[in-house]
Amino acid sequence: MTLVIAAFVLWAGLWYLNVQLANGRGGDTRAVGLAVPVIFGLTLVGMWELIVRGLELPMVILPAPSMIAARFASSIPTLWTDFVQTFVKGALSGFAIGSLAAFLVAILVDRSDFLRRGILPVGSFVAALPIVGTAPILVMWYGFDWQSKAAVVTIMVFFPMLVNITAGLQETTQMQRDQIKTWAASYWQGFWKLRLPAAMPFIFNGLKISSTLALIGAIVAEFFGSPIAGMGFRISTSVGQLALDMVWAEIVVAALAGSLFYGAIALVERWVTFWHPSQR
Amino acid sequence: MTQVPVIEAKHLDLTFQTNDGPVQALRDVTLEISKGDFVSFIGPSGCGKTTFLRCIAALEEPTGGQLTVNGMSPEAARKARAYGYVFQAAGLYPWRTIAGNIKLPLEIMGFSKTEQVERVEKVLELVDLSGFGKKFPWQLSGGMQQRASIARALAFDADILLMDEPFGALDEIVRDHLNEELLKLWARTEKTIGFVTHSIPEAVYLSTKIVVMSPRPGRITDVIESPLPKERPLDIRDTPEFLEIAHRVREGLRAGHAYD
Amino acid sequence: MTQVPVIEAKHLDLTFQTNDGPVQALRDVTLEISKGDFVSFIGPSGCGKTTFLRCIAALEEPTGGQLTVNGMSPEAARKARAYGYVFQAAGLYPWRTIAGNIKLPLEIMGFSKTEQVERVEKVLELVDLSGFGKKFPWQLSGGMQQRASIARALAFDADILLMDEPFGALDEIVRDHLNEELLKLWARTEKTIGFVTHSIPEAVYLSTKIVVMSPRPGRITDVIESPLPKERPLDIRDTPEFLEIAHRVREGLRAGHAYD
Amino acid sequence: ADEVTLQLKWVTQAQFAGYYVAESKGFYDEADLDVTIKAGGPDIAPEQVIAAGGADVITTWMAAGLAARERGVPLVNIAQPFKTGGLQVNCLKAAGIESTDDFPGHTMGVWFYGNEYPFYAWMAKLGIETDGADENGVTVIKQAFSADPLINGQADCISTMTYNEYGQILDAGITEEELVTFNYLEEGVGMLEDGLYVLAEDLEDPAFKDKMVRFVAASMEGWKYAEAHPDEAAEIVLEYDETGAQTLEHQQYMMGEVAKLTASSDGTLDPADYEQTVATLLSAVSPENPAITKEPEGAWTHEITDEALN
């Protein structure tokens, strides 16, 4: 019980520290911007550890962070194979195919008002088909290896990307479009020189949303059939084996990979859309 | 000023079809603009100034009457790159540098790389922005941005410069300065300029011809040929001739104006 | 005009700490504004006009010097509801009707329901908008919106009205009209008004005192007491006295102005 | 009445007919028990549920039960209604498989979620590697709980239960002659399937023990009734299926097959079967198959069945 109380004391203490840091004089510096969320994360982990120990929860219910860390450290080769199988082969390729397909369709939709009015509502309906329902079907169609995972990810990523790219291509002002018209520009000149750059903030918004979807989609798809590697495979078999520390180690990998992927896209975004007010 | 008609509008009508029914933006507009003219359009908000300029640039299709530019249809004139169009806001692309922005129409029109560079240099100088080519638009003040946008419209040497309230967003001092510069440029290049403004002094100071319009449906109520000399120092605005024209414009405006 | 000092600034300094280092927005500003004065601030963009107004309204904290309003700190004066503040854009909330917008500060200040209704009626009349209370802002023209925003600033009867380029976005005719109305209103209510503008004629037409400022760091370069009578028809702008003051202002401005 | 919560390993189907029949026929009521039957699913590990206190008694396979023991959930087998196992591997003759010697080079579908222990034991026994198809290894895929991979040609062999997926293969039009069947029991790697397990510390409580005695007795009564009245049992199962997705036809088939597995058991665990299960598991300890590493102790008891069935 004392450990549980200690957990809340820890919480109060670190939160106070964070408030001081955030509102203090260095509140705007990079270091503080990094330190505050890290301290918050450490607080959560610390509380978790203390509460698990305090309540003596069995490992098969919730392992303590220290156990997860130990398992993580001792299983790095397995985690790495799983990561490659799921993230690199499944998620990334699906992400690329889905985004590219969305891009091509967005151009079609952009060129034809008729298609826009037809495809977008139907597309939003198709996007509402739950992934957990489509995944088994896609596994049946595309086999057990990464291809079916890529297919699931492609489908998940496609619509958010389509919506964002379409919205982005509409983003230019009437004035900008008129401007380029007075120069007698062709559709493609207007597209490459004006509308695509203007759409970039939207496209990156879509990419960011899709980045988290992609990994989750690949993992979920593995629940419905996979080779004997992959993060989703490992999670589901480890649950069956009651190796909850392994499950959490994979979840940590997923969260890390997802956050880093997101962060990487945010970085590229900053580089590409340097001109956008939100980036200045 | 030679008397070749560059823009000729005859009984121009334009009605927009909106959800609330038709809106007549222009009615029976007849106007002739000669080569080298500097024509200002002034009138209350919503009277159709922008619409008329857009018709000239073939951005809007008149629903009646005739309009020719350089003896051809506005559409054809646009294809022949007859226009440089400057909008109220500078409308520079934030992802391109100033030089990149000015280069843009040149790229589209297929000028060679070297010529692009040359022309950018030249127009930057023309608008007093040499050395700023590598900056991004948002690193410049509003006045500088507006000058860059004028430079862009000048870069490909169109005969006709159409400007829709280009200085509306700037403060008076900067505006005075740009007015002076614009006059000098016009004198140097002999371009034909169509210029929309809300400011009476600006219209009087710049123009050889002031077109006063009245609102809904937009009609031309007065066309004033300016007797002012081509050489116009800023001080000219304190002379009685100037004030008299200004007065006439104001009267014309007030006549057509219903508050709100 | 009585000579009670309402706003008193002594050697006011204000430096902003930015990522690119400190920016001195105001330096050594000393100014006294008396009850009932109509003071215009004019100066090139970025010279600190807005900053000075914001200091008065306790929206900005000076880094040096003293500033008192009604003999107390700006902070205290704000708590005592000394200010009505009008911004360049009308800034009405689109989800509230005109009456609802005007009522907003009254709600915040805890006026009773009946008094709210009464006051809204009164100020709507004052700005000539009776009958428009139930409309939403976007159903009104720009000029009417701006009047509503003035009504909002008047509703709680603050002694001091601070206006930051309130008519900057309007066209000249509407602006003339609102200028006239504002003068009438000022005459009727005897409020003290601080008014920022970029337009020389506007400043001269409205003010009892014109403060000319120079940029970076913002300093006061000239304070011109207007000899014009309190009663000012629009035509006064064509009189030699008017033109002379305008000239003096322009000279003052040009002296301090570095283009760009 | 005393409350008992039973956590099943899988969804409502005739595999658990005994319990549903006992509930429906009032055998539990007669034993003064108020039984809640919780259906399971692929992602529900009953061992975890009982550890978390969500159930009093669970059904699971012995391999999974022993594995959970090693991970700190002290499960004890109190009864074993399934005498023999229904787990088998089906291969297509067309793929060139006649005997276990032909496995290398082929793709095999395996169930995980704790159902993989017998398979790894078998492969260890055969000396076949499981990390990819070459001359001495097979490619293992994680098979979902359906017979699709065989029907769709994605795998040459798949795991089936006699009472479920095997029927589905036949339904799909593939005939028995086209199939080769490997039964785990016959291959000598059979492991005990559905047994009833409780936590060791609970058994120390006489009241709980008494409850379990009555529970096992009533459940076995249910099983025997189900064996005797398979069609009625199938209908009862259908009644308890909340998804409404099951078909009577299939449940009747399943009941018929399940009855073959339960017929020769009165609920008492045969220690010899237990020994075989443990021996098989221990013969195949490897990193990817960490079922158990040492001989378990106290993993079963006859205390309940002795009292219940006499």
Next chain:
Amino acid sequence: MKRLVFPVVVVVAAILAFWYAACVPMNIKFALMTAERQGAVVSPEGMITRRDMSPFVLAAKNPAQWSDTWVQDKPRLPAPHQVVTELWAQTMQVAPTSKRSLVFHGWITLSATLLGFAIGSGLGVLLAVGIVHSRAMDMSVMPWAIASQTIPILAIAPMIIVVLSSIGLQGLVPKAVISAYLSFFPVVVGMVKGLRSPSPMDLDLVKTWSATKAQTFWKLRLPASAPYLFASLKIGVASSLVGTIVGELPSGTGQGLGFRLLSGSYYGQTVQIWSALFATAILAACLVAIIGLMERGVLKRMGLG
């Protein structure tokens, strides 16, 4: 209206045509096998020879069996009319209270979704309020909120269900918790944006009236955030439904569209999977449409429509 409907009809028709066409290669192997068993002559003969052949080649060689691909009992890809028939049969031809009815299962799923959505969006709004008003919260919570969404929910759903059921919570609540977990995020993001949407000028204005933080919130920030709120609620409600389905997969309670989806797959009943799939999508579309209607109504009354 016609302008809206016609393109949709055309696109749907195109999809249907493609779908029927796709059924042929998808189901041709099974169709050939059945036909062969019944004595028809197909080419090439023998299931074994066909096993590794391209389905397109097989389809091209056996046009006579095409129609068999649209009527199979357990097809790889069911034909549209099969799905529609099944949907119709399971909604209209059974009592809505029967467990064979999709309406019944839809209702179970819907109730968990609505509860989860209420919890999730409520939490989301509260969190957003905290983030907007506390710098420390803004800096610490936001990155972790993003990270939380990179966790595969399907992996922790069973744990949540097990833990909650051990403290006696079953059925509706665990599903709602998972559903809330998925829906809170879009609401937080949208609301933070919305609550921050008033311009500095708007904020300064209320400051000149010496408004308190609470007044600023109720009279300025909250109304200004309405359009953002609705946009994110639409995403949130869809996520919420996904959450419920995910929560139903392992839960074993047996009622709800999610469970029906999966139980179809245990017994190879593809038509049933597809009809459950479409039922879910229709439910999602309805929920989003309802929020859209509320949005229109509220924004119109606020004068923002």
